[in-house]
Amino acid sequence: MKIRIKGNSVRYRLTRAEVEVFCNTGYVEEETVFPSGVFRYILRAEEGVAEPTADFTRGTITVTLPASAREGWLEDTRVGYSNSADWNDPGALSILVEKDFACLDNTVEDQSDNFPNPNAEC
Template sequence: MKIRIKGNSVRYRLTKTEVETFCKTGYYEERTEFNTKTFTYALKAVDVDNLGAEFMEDTVTLLVPKKWSSNWFENNRVGFENTMILNNKSELFLLVEKDFACLDNTTEDQSDNYPNPKAC
């Protein structure tokens, strides 16, 4: 799973195996270790109406409605998005999507990515 954070925007991209694991277990996480702390980013299926997020104990968790996630790995839906209104009235844009293979040359292993719909 990849994470991209820019300003008040958080995006997760998941490979085929990660999407399937998330759908079957309701949870998926990745960790990045530093000398003194570990940063964790996670995806969790919960009983909510819309995509949300929380940041607690060095962990960013995106909360996905269970009704959306149960068969996501079996359908053509690319992902989920929502603009979350924060307590201070600012906005946090959230996006969770399937990771497509890049069209340009890259050294990154893409063997578990979804086929890019723009590929010929």
């Protein structure tokens, strides 16, 4: 799982295997170890949640999706989930969780588990 943070926006990108784990268990976690501590980022599903939410506690960002997000996301064409925050409002936290597609340019990063890019030509 990759995370991108810019200003007041948080974006998670998940590989095929990570989406599969999320759909099966409702939970995916990643961590980065620093000399002074561990930074964690978590994606979880929860009943009673209407849209993506996020919180930051004790060095951990937790993004929560509705439990229904687990149903069929791996197989369907839905790219991801976002909250209804105003992306132009610098005070609103914008959340985006999406499938990680293979890049169309030449990159050295291993993309073997990424979703096929819908913009790739056959």
